[in-house]
Amino acid sequence: MDLDDSPDESDDQGHVSRDGDLLHDEDDEDDSLNEDEHEHDHEHADARTHALEARPTARPDIARSVSFPQRKWNRLRKHYRDHYLVLFKNTFEAGEDDYFHGDLSPTQLGATLWQPDEKTNFYRALRRKGRHDLPALAGLVGSKSVVEIKAYLDNLRELEADRQRFEAQPKNVAHAEIPAAVEVGPDCEAILNRAADALLAFQEQYDAAAAKESNGMWLIDHEIAAELDERADDSEMQGDAPDLASDDDASPIPQRACSFFHLSAYLELSERLFMNRGSNSPDSWQNVAEEGERPSITLDCVTLLYDIIVNLLRRLVQSCIFLAQSRLRASTTKEYRPSGSVKFEDVAAALDVLGVRRNARSYWVGLARRNGLRIVDDAHRRGVDGKAAIPYGAVEESLSQSGRSRSVSAARGASSGEDEAISESSSPMESEDSSRDHSNDHSNDEEDDVQGSEGEVSHQQEGDEDFRDGTETEHDAPGSEGRSKVAISRHKRFRLLEEQQDDYLERMDKAARRREESRLLSFLGAEEHEKVKEEDGVDLGVRPRRLRKSVADCMGWSSINFEAEWETLAKRRRLDSPAD
Known part of the structure; x- marks a missing residue:
């Protein structure tokens, strides 16, 4: 389908003014038109003008809704580039690269033999799931258990730790x-x-044109939704509503879907x-819609939502009937025979x-905070500012307390959850004050523990820095002052290497940015490509040397032994106790 439609069919001949007159170009080749032809042109223009003026008031036609995608495409078509479509496909449709070239040798670990294909x-799997999700790794490998994976x-x-400790050149992979x-x-x-944006407008315009040609109704706006709701209400009053429980209904699925929902409320x-x-939010519909456009819904979305809800209702009804039959069989005796009806307890159990969820009150209470809505009080009362936003805490408290009363049977199954939601949202300030008081009471007790553990943390960090620097810890220093000076000097060298590495990576990022911008602009054929080429290159300088890893870095948290709280406190007391 050719989507390169001209905005006006009279572009080759002239333009139509607001009064309906045909304005011919000054360089018209045929200057010998007779009066009949002029009158014919004027009649054609007048008829076309009347058609344009009568189109909006005749009925909410679907073509008027599709004009928004067409208008968006006409506005952004000058920015459309075929090369960007190629770039988009190469970016999101490219397969995963295979980094494993060559054959891997088999490995024997105890009684387990790892074949090359298993490795x-x-x-x-390790690249996709990481090294901590052992069940997922075992599932992707297939032939090995979780114990064998671990x-x-x-x-x-262990091999990595030995390589870091004993090899003179560990050849670590640098960040660069x-x-x-x-x-x-x-x-x-x-x-x-x-x-x-131009590619998106092209796709939206194409989908709108294709759906309109095949289905006739594609985009449902507020006017069409109101018309469909009115038809559904009239059919329901006359008793001609389609049976939603059977699939053999004569009415098509789109018609049943539109009569099933109140589409005006959805919009x-x-x-x-x-x-x-x-x-101010870029996700608001006011920042992405065209002029005069309001939120709408496509017929495909309505049909899909209809299928989801109908399937859920069928499963719910089947579960209710099954649980009710199970309850009847379990409670039926010779002296007592319960009534064969579905009760509230059966529905609540089926929902579980x-x-x-049994109710959606908590969802609607927190909707304003989740969506970042600005709630104002539009009631005309004295002392109330109608433009000032209401805090979210006050909004949630008001919504929590304004719930409708429920029946006794419904409240029996859902009272506990509602009471918890009301208690949590009705007094947010009290919970915050109590948490602050609780944290203040324990802050003094935690200061002693933090001060007592600073020595251990600093000692562990110094030990790790010794391995990162490429040498093991030296114990032949004459005293504590010598050891502290050596640790400080190593710490300074380690920080200096980190700063050099950060500077080198920053220069690499700048160079990579220039290359990528030049590649993208030249690929898209943009005019800014020449400006990027004229800029000077970035000198990377000398690459800093690689740092040696410590044993703790190689083993990770898996080498840490779990200790109970009383064991940690007992060790701390022994360290804090004075020596005899």
């Missing part, structure tokens, strides 16, 4: 050798954003609550089985 699957990981950690993401500048980012909720995050 390849293990390393691929044993292989421990063996790799790890591929990192590239941050482009604001100018290049603006060009990419405009190209992305009103989206416009005022779900999509309205304030004028399906994992569905």
Whole structure:
């Protein structure tokens, strides 16, 4: 389908003014038109003007709703680039790179033999899941258990620790050798954003045109939703509503879906609550919509939501019937036969089985805070500022206390959860004050523990820094002052190496940014490519030397032994007690 439609069919001949007159170009080739042709042109223009004026008032036609995607495409089509589509596909549709080239040798660990294909699957799973999710690694490998996976990981950690301790050149992988993401500048980012918006407008316009041609109704706005709701209400009053329980109904699924929902309420909720995050938020519908456009919903979304809700209701009804039958069989005796009806307890149990909440009060109470809505009091009362925003705590407290009364049977199953929600949201200031008082009471007690543990932490850090510097801890110093001076000097060298490495990585990022911007701009054919080429290059300088890892860095937290609280406190008391 060709989406490169001209905005006006009369562009080749002239323009239509607001009065309906045809304004011919001054360089018209045929200057010998007779009066009949002029009259025909004027009649054609007048008829076209009347059609344009009568279109909005005739009925809420679908073509008027589709004009918003067309208007957006006409506004952004000058920024559309075919090369950006190629870049988009290469970025998001590219497969994972295979970093394992060559054959891996088999490894024997006790009674377990690791074949090359198993090791390849293990390393691929390790790249996806990390080294801590052992069940996931075992599931991806397939042929090894969790115990065997852990044993292989421990063996790799031990080999890494031995290499760091005993080899003169451990050949560690530096941060500069790890591929990192590239941050482009604001100018290049603006060009990419405009190209992305143009591609999105092209796709939306294509989907709208294709859906309109195949279905006839695609986008449901407020006027169409009101018309559909009115038709559904009339059909319900006349008793012609479709049966939602059977799939053999003669009415099509889109018609049943539109009559099942109150679409005007859906659009009103989206416009005022779900999509309205304030004028300053980029996620608000007011910042992404065209002029005069309001939130709408497509027919495909309505049909999909209809299928989801109908399937959920069927599962809920089946679960209620099954649980009711089980209750009847368990409670039926010779002397007592209960009535064969579904009770509230059966519905509540079915909701628990399906994992569905019994009520949605807590969801609506916290909606304003989650969506960042600005709530104002529009009541015309004395002393009330209608423009001042109400705090979220006051909004949640008001919504929690204004709940409707429920029946006795419903309150029996859901009273406990509602009381907890009301107690938590009705007094937020009291909970904050109590937590502050509790933290202040224990702050003095925790200061002694922190001060007592500072010596151990500093001692462990000095030991780790000795291994990072490439040498082991030296115990032949003459006294404590000599050891402290050696530790301080090593600490300074370690900090100096870190600063050099950070500076080198910063220069690498700048160079990578220039190369990536030049590549993107030249690929897209932007004019800013020449400006980027004229800038001077970045001198990377000398790469700093790599740091040696400590044993703790190689083993990770898996080498830490768990100790109970009383064991840690007992050791601390022995360290704090004076020597005899």
